[in-house]
Amino acid sequence: MMPAHTLTDRIVARVRDTEFGADGLHVRVGDTTAEHRWTPDVRADIHSAAKAVCVLAVGIAADEERVSLDEPVVSALPGVRPGAGAEQVTLRHLLSMSSGIDLPWSETLMTDWPDLANEFLGRSARGRVFQYSNASTYTAMRVLAARVGDPVAYLEPRLFSPLGIERVAWGRCPNGWILAGEGLFLRTAELANIGGLIRDRGVWNGRRLVTAESIDAMHSDWVRAGEHPSYDRYALAGWGGPGGAWRLHGAHGQLVIFSGETVVTMTAHDHFGADAIAEFIVETIERG
Numbered sequence: 001m002m003p004a005h006t007l008t009d010r011i012v013a014r015v016r017d018t019e020f021g022a023d024g025l026h027v028r029v030g031d032t033t034a035e036h037r038w039t040p041d042v043r044a045d046i047h048s049a050a051k052a053v054c055v056l057a058v059g060i061a062a063d064e065e066r067v068s069l070d071e072p073v074v075s076a077l078p079g080v081r082p083g084a085g086a087e088q089v090t091l092r093h094l095l096s097m098s099s100g101i102d103l104p105w106s107e108t109l110m111t112d113w114p115d116l117a118n119e120f121l122g123r124s125a126r127g128r129v130f131q132y133s134n135a136s137t138y139t140a141m142r143v144l145a146a147r148v149g150d151p152v153a154y155l156e157p158r159l160f161s162p163l164g165i166e167r168v169a170w171g172r173c174p175n176g177w178i179l180a181g182e183g184l185f186l187r188t189a190e191l192a193n194i195g196g197l198i199r200d201r202g203v204w205n206g207r208r209l210v211t212a213e214s215i216d217a218m219h220s221d222w223v224r225a226g227e228h229p230s231y232d233r234y235a236l237a238g239w240g241g242p243g244g245a246w247r248l249h250g251a252h253g254q255l256v257i258f259s260g261e262t263v264v265t266m267t268a269h270d271h272f273g274a275d276a277i278a279e280f281i282v283e284t285i286e287r288g
Contacts, residue, residue: 008034010284020277021270024188028263043185047250050184051137051237055095057151059214060158066147076146080118085125094140095236098223100126103135110173117142130225137181163193192265195256199263219246242282259285
């Protein structure tokens with residue numbers, strides 16, 4: 001197992017050689033860590049890596065018996081008039097992007113309709129097939145809010161504070177609901193703490209915050225997502241690959257890569273270079 005400082009040095013060298021637009025790096029191997037920064041240490045949008053926090057939130061609520069991943073979500077949103085097949089969509093479908101409801105991302109996604117969740121569930125579902133959409137995660141968090149109240153307030157004592165993440169800033173839609181699959185601003189080290197919790201199957205500093213089963217569901221029971229080797233399978237917020245690893249992956253190079261006892265967290269501003277740096281990181285880990 002490569003030491004954290006050695007892996008960090010190799011990634012830093014690769015960033016230098018390729019001019020990848022990295023901001024911050026945190027490497028955790030076993031109980032040791034190493035870090036590097038290229039830009040000031042400030043909070044930035046982790047983009048779709050926020051979907052993992054949504055999965056953790058639902059896992060915590062499920063453990064408290066506040067929600068069920070397999071109950072049709074329309075039961076929590078009585079004002080919704082579901083489209084054909086949408087009445088059977090569950091939180092598990094929403095969080096694994098397997099509702100079969102098509103509502104593509106756009107820059108105006110949160111303002112195009114009076115109520116995005118109603119619009120999403122009002123469309124027909126094509127069965128349990130992969131259909132990636134931020135509206136899917138947004139709708140899942142609307143369901144969670146119906147059961148537990150504001151998700152940020154709910155998570156503060158249960159997740160954020162134990163991980164040392166204070167005064168959380170999460171963007172909201174015009175109706176006041178969190179954006180869910182984007183808009184969560186964290187420092188690299190804060191995102192790395194979430195990665196450490198996931199690696200250790202829900203335990204942080206000896207305290208269980210979420211069940212191991214909820215963590216395992218982030219990288220098992222894969223949904224077929226496409227043909228590209230690094231985008232061919234998706235679970236609850238987790239993408240399979242590269243290689244034998246799996247990862248959280250947000251736009252512009254927000255990465256949390258899991259490979260055995262190693263977790264590499266990278267924040268960046270380089271959308272098109274992210275796949276290549278992720279492949280290098282996993283190849284370096286697997287070569288040892």
